[in-house]
Amino acid sequence: MKKEHVKLSTQDREHLQEMLRKGSLKSKTYKRINSLLALDEGLTYESASKRAHVSTRTLERLVKRHAACGLDCLYDKPRPGRPVEVGQATEDQIVLLSCSDAPKGYGQWSLRLLADKMVELGHSDEISHTQVAKVLKKRKSSPT
Numbered sequence: 762m763k764k765e766h767v768k769l770s771t772q773d774r775e776h777l778q779e780m781l782r783k784g785s786l787k788s789k790t791y792k793r794i795n796s797l798l799a800l801d802e803g804l805t806y807e808s809a810s811k812r813a814h815v816s817t818r819t820l821e822r823l824v825k826r827h828a829a830c831g832l833d834c835l836y837d838k839p840r841p842g843r844p845v846e847v848g849q850a851t852e853d854q855i856v857l858l859s860c861s862d863a864p865k866g867y868g869q870w871s872l873r874l875l876a877d878k879m880v881e882l883g884h885s886d887e888i889s890h891t892q893v894a895k896v897l898k899k900r901k902s903s904p905t
Contacts, residue, residue: 766824767800793835796823852896854884
């Protein structure tokens with residue numbers, strides 16, 4: 762039975778087929794294109810989901826997004842991530858501190874000790890030992 766979940770224009774259909782011919786797509790985008798083309802052919806959610814290897818719920822969400830924003834539904838919206846907290850000046854201070862002598866009572870710098878000292882000296886409001894490790898790894902340094 763033919764269903765009309767998605768009605769693509771000729772231009773949109775050709776654009777999607779051209780994208781598939783390129784070959785360098787993310788797997789999510791590839792599946793979304795195949796899903797839209799299958800639904801445009803008039804397939805039901807069940808048969809389109811089998812063809813595109815996605816769930817019927819995924820197809821329902823894709824159809825709603827297509828109705829709302831057109832072919833932009835192929836791509837994910839940018840996700841907010843945690844901003845980078847360690848700037849160049851802070852990285853320089855970490856490396857300088859790690860190259861200096863360890864505090865009295867310690868044989869060498871530990872990552873936690875470096876992080877605590879950075880906060881104590883006021884070079885950073887807060888910094889974790891894992892961030893210190895990433896900086897030292899990036900700079901090919903070690904606290905010893």
